[in-house]
């Protein structure tokens with residue numbers, strides 16, 4: 135969103151000098167950025183740059199070494215992944231992780247139960263699952279075993295499970311990776327619809343053209359530090375981007 139109203143709204147997410155180490159490996163180094171309500175931020179960076187680690191820290195799947203993560207003005211740095219999910223943060227995994235022995239519908243129902251903290255499913259969560267299956271184009275696969283569906287549908291299922299938790303912030307980790315060009319287009323249409331509902335998105339993707347055409351802003355990272363942040367066309371034209379993606383200036 136690029137309207138003035140959005141520019142004035144408080145951030146939905148704020149990272150303040152967040153660092154992460156694995157033993158002696160410094161994976162993220164004092165990274166700071168923020169995201170507005172309903173904004174879509176793309177994250178670019180080469181393999182091993184720290185992108186998935188960043189999502190793990192925001193979702194609460196890993197603890198920070200130092201720094202602070204704030205969601206809608208609250209410090210959530212010490213909160214668990216379920217607590218953050220209940221606040222409205224949901225994620226997909228780079229490698230889809232469905233419960234393979236359950237149906238597509240049951241997988242989405244697990245997402246709905248996880249998001250609401252309920253132990254049993256009720257009519258509301260069943261209706262929510264139907265809505266989410268419709269939205270992600272999975273309705274005709276509803277009864278299929280999740281282990282038997284193709285890659286595009288597994289990616290759709292990652293989205294559906296996350297959406298069933300009713301997120302305000304959705305974290306996407308290479309959701310379009312490994313898909314054919316027509317499949318990528320199908321998934322981009324689903325994400326555009328999610329976005330139109332006002333859900334903020336942080337979206338990691340190596341498919342630069344897909345990202346650039348779909349996001350409000352891009353953050354480029356390498357070796358866990360911010361290289362550049364700005365409008366997609368500014369980032370594409372930046373020296374930092376050209377160096378890491380096109381090898382310009384390297385000898």
Ligand SMILES: Nc1ncnc2c1ncn2[C@@H]1O[C@H](COP(=O)(O)OP(=O)(O)OP(=O)(O)O)[C@@H](O)[C@H]1O
Pocket residue numbers: 156159161179180181182183184185186187188228
């Ligand atoms: N649990 C872990 N334990 C130790 N090292 C890890 C762990 N997770 C990630 N790393 C290391 O941290 C660095 C960043 O990994 P990360 O998965 O965040 O990169 P990425 O930017 O998502 O890469 P890719 O584009 O390949 O998915 C890599 O050097 C990786 O080997």
Ligand SMILES: [Mg+2]
Pocket residue numbers: 185186187228307
């Ligand atoms: Mg990754």
